[in-house]
Amino acid sequence: MKQVPANISRRHFLKITSLAGGGVLFGFELLANVAPETAADAAPLFSPNAYLSIDPKGIVTLMAPNPEIGQGVKTSLPMLLAEELDVDWNKVVINQAAFDKDKYGNQSAGGSGAIKGRYEPIRKAGAVARMMLIAAAAQTWSVPESECSTENGFVIHAASGKKLSYGELATKSASMPVPENIKLKDPSAFKIIGKRIKNIDNRNILTGKPLFGIDTRREGMLFCMVSRPPAFGKKLKSFDDTEARKIPGVKNVVRTDTVVAVLATNTWAARKGRDALKVEWEDAGKLESTTEHIEAFKNLIQQKSEKPDRNDGDADKALSGAKKVIESVYEVPVLSHAPMEPINFFADVRDGKADLYGPTQVPGRARTDVAKALGIPEDNITLGLPRQGGGFGRKLRSDNVVEAAQISAVAKAPIQMLWTREDDMQGDFYRPNGMYRYRAAINNNNELDGWYLTAVALNGRAAAADNFPAGALANYRVDGQGLTSNIQTGPWRAPTHNAIGFAEQSFLDEIAHELKKDPIAFRLELLEKATTNPVGKVNYNVEKFKGVINQVRQMSNWDKKTPGRFKGFAAYYSFSTYVAEVAEVSIVNGKPKVHKVWAAVNCGQVVNLSGAENQVQGAIVDGLGHAMYTAITLDKGAVQQKNFNTYKMMRMQDAPLDVEVQFVATNEAPTGLGEPALPPIAAVVCNAIFAATGKRIRRLPFNEAFTAK
Amino acid sequence: MxxxxxxxxxxxxxxxxxxxxxxxxxxxxxxxxxxxxxxxxxxxxxxxxxxxxxxxxxxxxxxxxxxxxxxxxxxxxLSDNGDHPVQQAWDEMDVPQCGYCQSGQVMAAVALLKRKPHPTDEDINAAMSNICRCGTYVRIRKAVHMAAEKTK
Missing domain, CATH: 3.10.20.30 (Beta-grasp domain)
Incomplete structure (x- = not known):
């Protein structure tokens, strides 16, 4: 086996890394212009906390604490440090931190929470260092600290014209007392936060450097493929590996409680060996099918829940006394996460210790779960984080980490476990399918005054009961139910919201059309009611909601009609962020074509304008693609879509030519952004399709409703 | 073997x-x-x-x-210093999110530009059939056009 030479040639750099908590060196190229080692390298570093260090030559190393799954935190979290530290962004080195709860706290990637949760603490970590650098300079010059300022890696004493670099001050700063009252910059002084900063890994990505878990190569490592259950409700009974062991390159075949693993000197041999196994599976539970789930849903949505998720006024009475009742049933399918990087993990478990490296959104949970599975203390486990080829919620489960660790433990060898795409399609924790029965009461004044949603989803999490228009209606009730199943389900980008956003925002459009009101004007009217006459808990801010709605109305020229082009609208609040979207579609060869999408977003202070815009554009394309084509169906526990030939994903030809994004200008603390732009887009486009065709889409994926002429 | x-x-x-x-x-x-x-x-x-x-x-x-x-x-x-016009355009447009598909996207764009130095949007639709699960298509399209300009 060939080995990649370690991508580290300088002891100096190793030192920085070990000081900062381990991790893999992705920022290496940034050091290309640094002179070779000198005596100065032996001098101590200034590192007031685990997030940053400054060496006497002025090299500033910033740690990216959270897993990078494409949401941009490897760039945006260090930006927060650099801003408060006041250094030149182009001269910092950024390292991905390994998992270390004591040093870095919550290192998970989920719930659009990294920037929201870390905005202030990480800025403080930078500000502390800056204050200590100022203190060191002031002491050196015997001047008051208040007379000193910083700029781009220097402390300056304006009155005397004196200036010292952070490198020159590093050693002395380390002996300064840690300040208690930490002063953060006023947003008006921001030089980095809010600017367009490029993904710090661009160069490594675009030149094919080994960045991802799947790229891991270690001494003695064997490539591993697994034979996994072919259906939910099946488990491993026995296997015959005679043929598998005959494949050149296959070194070992091992089993864990759940899978059979083939270990080989290259991936292809492992794959052929895996395919040559004769495995017998036995029934271990019900073999469920999507058609049965849907029949059960149809029954459940007709039933009343004893425990409504929310119950304002009397929705039943409003419906029975209504001049007109609008009733619609919406349906969404099961979805797979299908991150582009197939599931993998490196594990080396020997002598009661585990060295783990690979893609996970929850390193903390993964370590706990591995410790439990192997019966070893958590302290005996190290877990490093590579860049990850997408997450979308798939890697909030630690199954891949545990599986790799168990295989390595049995084989007593370092292994890289890799699933095929087919393994992933059958082994996911899917976005649950769901059904949503809405009833709206229209009273004698031609007003909406009653709303009753009965929602059901596989394994629950059916409804977001406090969503608008809750708070704006006197009679509002949501009954959320679950259908228990052995099909694994889990969070998929914007969990619950990704389904309910489509149903609820389409139904609101239906009501607006029924009342012959402009869909935007109708929303604004309801929001007004939530202000003047709020009912129950109102968990959204009416002014912010209205703000993004009015902004997108203006951006998209909503009121202007273009012949042959039709617009749809929706707005949604999730992860503390407000998003309003408009799409323009036309019908080409009998099928809807989305030309352009506009989005207005209020996520508080934008940290990285380029990254933020990319997230919103991507979430919209992601949501649109899945709404157009994508569905998983199960037949007797087996997923029928095995790969991207039948599990269709958005490609260039169907993507909108442009997605124009505007952020509300504000310095309020940031809120979530990886997810909130996704929930409304399916309804936005389906509402535009209704405007174009009069056809109301109530079931996704919507391309099923159109056949090419 | x-x-x-x-x-x-x-x-x-x-x-x-x-x-x-x-x-x-x-x-x-x-x-x-x-x-x-x-x-x-x-x-x-x-x-x-x-x-x-x-x-x-x-x-x-x-x-x-x-x-x-x-x-x-x-x-x-593709280039000695990571400075092929397509690599440059991808960086300037700041295309990558997770980045996993992007080396394949770049190679597909390079092949397209060799065949059609100034591709239309339709040419891009036809040639760039790679999946980007993060949905960076808007920026990929702009980067292909930008790379075509750089190659002039």
Whole structure:
């Protein structure tokens, strides 16, 4: 086996890394212009906390604490440090931190929470260092600290014209007392936060450097493929590996409680060996099918829940006394996460210790779960984080980490476990399918005054009961139910919201059309009611909601009609962020074509304008693609879509030519952004399709409703 | 097992592998060129796109035994300093999110621009069929146009 030479040639750099908590060196190229080692390298570093260090030559190393799954935190979290530290962004080195709860706290990637949760603490970590650098300079010059300022890696004493670099001050700063009252910059002084900063890994990505878990190569490592259950409700009974062991390159075949693993000197041999196994599976539970789930849903949505998720006024009475009742049933399918990087993990478990490296959104949970599975203390486990080829919620489960660790433990060898795409399609924790029965009461004044949603989803999490228009209606009730199943389900980008956003925002459009009101004007009217006459808990801010709605109305020229082009609208609040979207579609060869999408977003202070815009554009394309084509169906526990030939994903030809994004200008603390732009887009486009065709889409994926002429 | 001598990034390599081994795994496991990615294994997603002479091929479904004397170029061999116009445009447009599919996207764009130096949006739709799960298509399209401008 060939080995990649370690991508580290300088002891100096190793030192920085070990000081900062381990991790893999992705920022290496940034050091290309640094002179070779000198005596100065032996001098101590200034590192007031685990997030940053400054060496006497002025090299500033910033740690990216959270897993990078494409949401941009490897760039945006260090930006927060650099801003408060006041250094030149182009001269910092950024390292991905390994998992270390004591040093870095919550290192998970989920719930659009990294920037929201870390905005202030990480800025403080930078500000502390800056204050200590100022203190060191002031002491050196015997001047008051208040007379000193910083700029781009220097402390300056304006009155005397004196200036010292952070490198020159590093050693002395380390002996300064840690300040208690930490002063953060006023947003008006921001030089980095809010600017367009490029993904710090661009160069490594675009030149094919080994960045991802799947790229891991270690001494003695064997490539591993697994034979996994072919259906939910099946488990491993026995296997015959005679043929598998005959494949050149296959070194070992091992089993864990759940899978059979083939270990080989290259991936292809492992794959052929895996395919040559004769495995017998036995029934271990019900073999469920999507058609049965849907029949059960149809029954459940007709039933009343004893425990409504929310119950304002009397929705039943409003419906029975209504001049007109609008009733619609919406349906969404099961979805797979299908991150582009197939599931993998490196594990080396020997002598009661585990060295783990690979893609996970929850390193903390993964370590706990591995410790439990192997019966070893958590302290005996190290877990490093590579860049990850997408997450979308798939890697909030630690199954891949545990599986790799168990295989390595049995084989007593370092292994890289890799699933095929087919393994992933059958082994996911899917976005649950769901059904949503809405009833709206229209009273004698031609007003909406009653709303009753009965929602059901596989394994629950059916409804977001406090969503608008809750708070704006006197009679509002949501009954959320679950259908228990052995099909694994889990969070998929914007969990619950990704389904309910489509149903609820389409139904609101239906009501607006029924009342012959402009869909935007109708929303604004309801929001007004939530202000003047709020009912129950109102968990959204009416002014912010209205703000993004009015902004997108203006951006998209909503009121202007273009012949042959039709617009749809929706707005949604999730992860503390407000998003309003408009799409323009036309019908080409009998099928809807989305030309352009506009989005207005209020996520508080934008940290990285380029990254933020990319997230919103991507979430919209992601949501649109899945709404157009994508569905998983199960037949007797087996997923029928095995790969991207039948599990269709958005490609260039169907993507909108442009997605124009505007952020509300504000310095309020940031809120979530990886997810909130996704929930409304399916309804936005389906509402535009209704405007174009009069056809109301109530079931996704919507391309099923159109056949090419 | 059999011995094959293939030209990758202008260098000859001799590998001893089974004849049905896809080029992808020869690149990744034998030559340590891991910039070419595995995504689906059935030539659907394009994460494994490399150039054979001037054409984009999906290396996950191309057996090493069929390469012969054709010249293979991977993302690592696209330019000496990462400054091919397509690489530059991808960086300037700040295309990548997770980045996993982007080496394949870049190689597909390089092949397109060799064939059509000034592609229209329709040309881009037809040639750029790689999946980006993060949905960076808007920026990819702009980057292809930008790279065409840079190549002028």
């Amino acid at each position: 059999a011995s094959y001598t293939i030209t990758v990034n202008n260098k000859q390599h001799t590998v001893d592998v089974s004849p049905d081994t896809p080029l992808l795994w020869v690149l990744r496991d034998e030559l340590n060129l891991v910039g070419t990615k595995f995504g689906c294994g059935i030539a659907q997603c394009g994460a494994c796109t490399v150039l054979m002479n001037d054409n984009a091929i999906r290396s996950c479904s191309y057996p090493v035994s069929a390469v012969g004397v054709n010249k293979i170029t991977t993302i690592e061999g």
